Amino acid sequence: MEHETIIKYLNHTASSEEVKDVEDWINSSEKNKEEFNRLKAEYIVSTFDETKYTSKVEEGYIQYRKNIAQSALGKRKKLWANSLKYAAMLAIVFGCTYLYIDRNPYTPSPKVVSDCKKDKKADVITLKMENGTVQVIEEDGLSEVKDSKGNMIGTQQGNKLKYSNKAPLNELTYNTLTVPYGKRFDLILSDGSHVVLNSGTSLRYPVKFIKDKNREVFLTGEAFFEVTKNKKQPFIVNTNGLNIKVLGTKFNVSAYPEDNSTNTVLVEGSVKLRHKDVNDKETSTLLTPGHLASLNKADRKIMVENAETSIYTAWMNGDVIFRHLSFKNIIKKLERHYNVHITNKNPELDEELFTASFNNKTLDEVLKTFKDNYGIDYTIANNQVTINP
Known part of the structure; x- marks a missing residue:
């Protein structure tokens, strides 16, 4: 390729x-x-x-x-x-020095942080601006967000970024928010729609939605959407392979490129799904609350089934839930959630199915549960986990 x-x-x-x-x-x-x-x-x-x-x-x-x-x-x-x-x-930065934009609105000049005593790993949330520059979002920061012309377009307070609908913009310009493994982040779009981004996720979106144009965003990874209702301007989530069209609703989309499927779970309202490369309205799939639509990337088929929505939204509370999930897919979820790399030296476990719920547990607590209940042995060294034969 x-x-x-x-x-x-x-x-x-x-x-x-x-x-x-x-x-x-x-x-x-x-x-x-x-x-x-x-x-x-x-x-x-x-x-x-x-x-x-x-x-x-x-x-x-x-x-x-x-x-x-x-x-x-x-x-x-x-x-x-x-x-x-x-x-x-995950963007990893090493070295004695790295440069980032100081998020304090009263000291807008760039700030250099230096620590030559030891290397530091920067697992950072980043905001890519309309001109291509990338800013680091400090999760405990408080700042104003400005575009390249100095216009105030939003504010950041802690782990939430909120855009203003009063920004003086008459054409679509985009920002991209990227969240690394092990973190989550809240985003309020200019129309008031609320998006929670899961770990390993990137969302590209307009700084301000423009009148008479669809509200379109572009997702890689996983996010929960609570969309502000506007019949004149449908809200469309674009993933690689699937478009999800809504007017005002609550739903979760999981669209990690490395996964075999793209999953949409509807909590409230209604959504229409269609293949990205198909314009025929008759081929769209209507989803109602309490259902899961899964796009199989191999055969391009969309399957709809009943779903317990809380399982698919538990990540927003820091919970990890598995329901009849294969061990190889559990590994993926744990890697994203805890920002670790897991090596499985017991391949016989890959296709084994497990069901479990963990409420704000540490990685060691999760793995210990697997060991106590299923006899799965493991070792942890820094952010490296090995599942032993």
Whole structure:
């Protein structure tokens, strides 16, 4: 698979055919999934060096390769190879010094944090602005968010970012919020819609929704949406392969590229789902509350079934719930939730199904439960977990 096509996939600029090609390639082997995660992590890191926005994929790809090459030549922003290999949306920065934008609104100048005594791993939430610059969101910060022209477009307080509907904008401009593994973040869009982003998630959205245009956002990962009702402006969540159209409702979407399916669970209201590359309205699938729609990426079929919605929204409270889930998929969820890498040296467990609920438990508590109840042995060393044979 050409790297340029993968970058287009990550930028949400790939054609329907290219999207299908990339996802088929990802799901064809574990080796391809690992390669995709590595490229994705490298791409996230490379955006830290971008200072000028470009809508041309070719230029973006050249900048991406340039940034990675410079990193290899000894820039202070180092890639921790082990984490890069597996952390799909995790930007890792190493070195004695790293640069970020001070989130204090009263001291807007850039601030350099230096600590040469030891390397620091920065698992940071980032906000990519309309001009391509990337700012670090401090979870305990308090700040105003301004666009490249100095207009105040929103405010950030702690783990919540809220956009203003009064921003002086007459055309669509986009920001992208990226949340790494092990974290969650709240976002209030300019129309008042509330989005909670799960770990390993990126959402691209308009700074301000424009009158007479659909409210469209672009999701990679998982998020819970509580959409403000507006019949004149439908709200559309775009994932790679599926469009979800709503007027005003509450629902959860899980669209991690490395997963075999894209899942939508409706809590309240109604939504319509259709394949991204199909414009025929008659082919859309209507979802009602208490149901799960699952898009199988292999055969492109959408299956609808009854669902206990609380299972799919428990992550917002820090809970981890499994219902008849295979061990290999449990590993994925634990890696995202706890920001760890898990190596399974007992492959016979991969297809075993488990059911369990953990309410705000530590990783060690979760694994100990598996050990006590199922005899699964493990070791933990820093952020590396090994499931022993």
